[in-house]
Amino acid sequence: MTRDDSAWDSSLYDAHHSFVHEYGASLVDLLAPEPGERILDVGCGTGHLTAQLADSGAEVVGLDQSAEMLAEARAQYPDLTFIEGDARDIAFERPFDAVFSNAALHWIPEAAAVADSLAAALKSGGRLVVELGGTGNIETIETGLIDAAADAGYDIAPANPWYFPSIGEYATVLEGAGFEVRDATLFDRPTTLDDGEAGLENWLRMFAGAMLDEIPADDQQTVLNDVTAQLRPVLFEEGDWVADYRRLRVRAIKS
Ligand code: BEZ
Numbered sequence: 430m431t432r433d434d435s436a437w438d439s440s441l442y443d444a445h446h447s448f449v450h451e452y453g454a455s456l457v458d459l460l461a462p463e464p465g466e467r468i469l470d471v472g473c474g475t476g477h478l479t480a481q482l483a484d485s486g487a488e489v490v491g492l493d494q495s496a497e498m499l500a501e502a503r504a505q506y507p508d509l510t511f512i513e514g515d516a517r518d519i520a521f522e523r524p525f526d527a528v529f530s531n532a533a534l535h536w537i538p539e540a541a542a543v544a545d546s547l548a549a550a551l552k553s554g555g556r557l558v559v560e561l562g563g564t565g566n567i568e569t570i571e572t573g574l575i576d577a578a579a580d581a582g583y584d585i586a587p588a589n590p591w592y593f594p595s596i597g598e599y600a601t602v603l604e605g606a607g608f609e610v611r612d613a614t615l616f617d618r619p620t621t622l623d624d625g626e627a628g629l630e631n632w633l634r635m636f637a638g639a640m641l642d643e644i645p646a647d648d649q650q651t652v653l654n655d656v657t658a659q660l661r662p663v664l665f666e667e668g669d670w671v672a673d674y675r676r677l678r679v680r681a682i683k684s
Contacts, residue, residue, distance in 0.1 A: 439501035441635060443475050448620055450477035453531035453560070459680060460558040462487040466526040469550055471516050471559075472533020476502030476509060482529060483509055492519065493533075517542040524552040528559075535562040538592040540599070544606035551683040557608060563615040563677030564595040569663055570629070570656075570672060574637060577655035578644055585643040599677060608681040620674040628670035629657050 457478060462468055464486030470479040473491030475498055483489040483506075491511040493499050502511045514520075516530075517539055528547050537543050547557055571589065578585040594602070596613045603610055622628030630653050633641065644652055664670055 438635070439475055439495075439497045443501065447623070450474070450531070452618065452620070453478045454481060456529070456531050456558060456560050456678065457481045459678070460527060460529050460556070462489075462527065467523065468527045468529060469519070469521070469525045471519070471528060471530040471547065472536070473502060473511065474498045474533070476506045476511060478529070478531055479509055479511070480506050490521075490525075492516070517546055519546045519550045521550055525550050525555060526552060527556045530559040530561070532560065532562075534559060535566070535591050535593055538590075540592060540594065540602045541605060544602050544608070548606040548608060548683055553683055555683045557603070557679070557681045557683065560676050560678045562591065562593040563675045564593050564598075565673075566591075566593040566675040567673055569660065570633075570637075573656045573660045574633065574640060574652070577652045577659060578640070580655060581644070581648050581652050583644050583648070583652075585640040588640045588643045590639040593675075594677065596677065599679060603679065603681050607684050609684050610679060610681045612678075612680040614676075614678045616676055616678070618674045618676050620672045622670040622672055625668050629660065629664065629672075632670070632672065 462482050462485035466487040468482050468487045468489045470482060470489060470491045473479045473493050476491050479489050479491035479502065489509060491502060491509060492514045493511070494513065494515055496513055499511045499513055516534065516537055528551055534543060551557065575586050596615050600610045600613055622632050624631050633653060633656070641649055664672065
C-alpha cells in the first residue's frame with residue numbers, strides 16, 4: 430500500500446495511529462498561520478491538522494490522494510475544504526501564502542516533482558513548512574521486516590515504498606525547485622505505538638502493506654511473528670512498542 434492508494438482504512442488510521450497528528454501540532458506552531466492567509470495542507474489525511482490550521486483564522490485547503498481519508502476528513506470537518514489530488518501535480522488557480530505537510534511526503538519517491546509542484550502552488554515569498562521521515566527513519570523496523578521475510582525465502586526490499594532523505598539531499602531538491610531553505614533539522618523521535626502488545630503488528634499491517642503484499646498470504650503471519658520476536662529485545666519497552674522514528678523538519682521560502 431502506498432499513499433497513492435484510495436485503500437487506506439481511515440477509521441483504523443484514526444483509532445490506532447493518532448500519534449501522527451498529535452505530533453504534528455508543533456509543526457503547525459512552526460508555520461504560525463495568520464488569519465486570512467491561504468494555506469494548502471498537502472497529504473492532509475483525515476484532516477485533524479487542517480482543522481488546527483483553520484483554527485488560526487486561515488483559509489485552508491486540505492489535499493490528499495486517498496478518497497477514503499478525504500471522506501473521513503469531510504465527515505469530521507464539514508465546514509472545511511478537502512480536495513482529492515496528487516502532490517506531484519498540484520493545480521490551483523490562486524496561489525497560496527503557505528504550504529504545509531506532515532508525515533506525507535515520505536510516501537512519494539518523486540521528490541523533485543513534488544518540490545516543483547509545491548513551489549508552483551505558492552506565491553513568491555510564500556513559506557513551506559514540512560515534516561517527513563528523515564534518513565534512518567524506522568531503520569530497525571524496516572531491516573527487521575526485510576530480514577524476517579528473507580528468512581522465509583522472500584526478497585521484499587525492492588517493494589520498499591518510502592523516501593527518507595537526509596538534510597543535504599532534501600535541501601538540494603528544494604533548492605532545485607526554487608526554494609531558499611531557512612531551517613532544516615533531523616532528529617530522533619522514538620514513538621510509542623498504540624495497542625500495546627499488538628502495536629508493531631498493527632503498524633506493519635497499516636503502513637508496510639506494500640512489502641507484506643510481496644509475501645503469499647499463507648506466510649505473512651509467520652513473517653510478522655518472526656519480526657516481532659526479533660525486534661522485541663530492541664523496541665518493546667514496558668508493554669509498548671517504541672518505533673525508531675526520525676523526523677526531517679524543514680522551513681523554506683519560495684524565492
Ligand atoms: C513515518 O511517519 O515516519 C512513517 C509512517 C509510516 C510508514 C513509514 C514512515
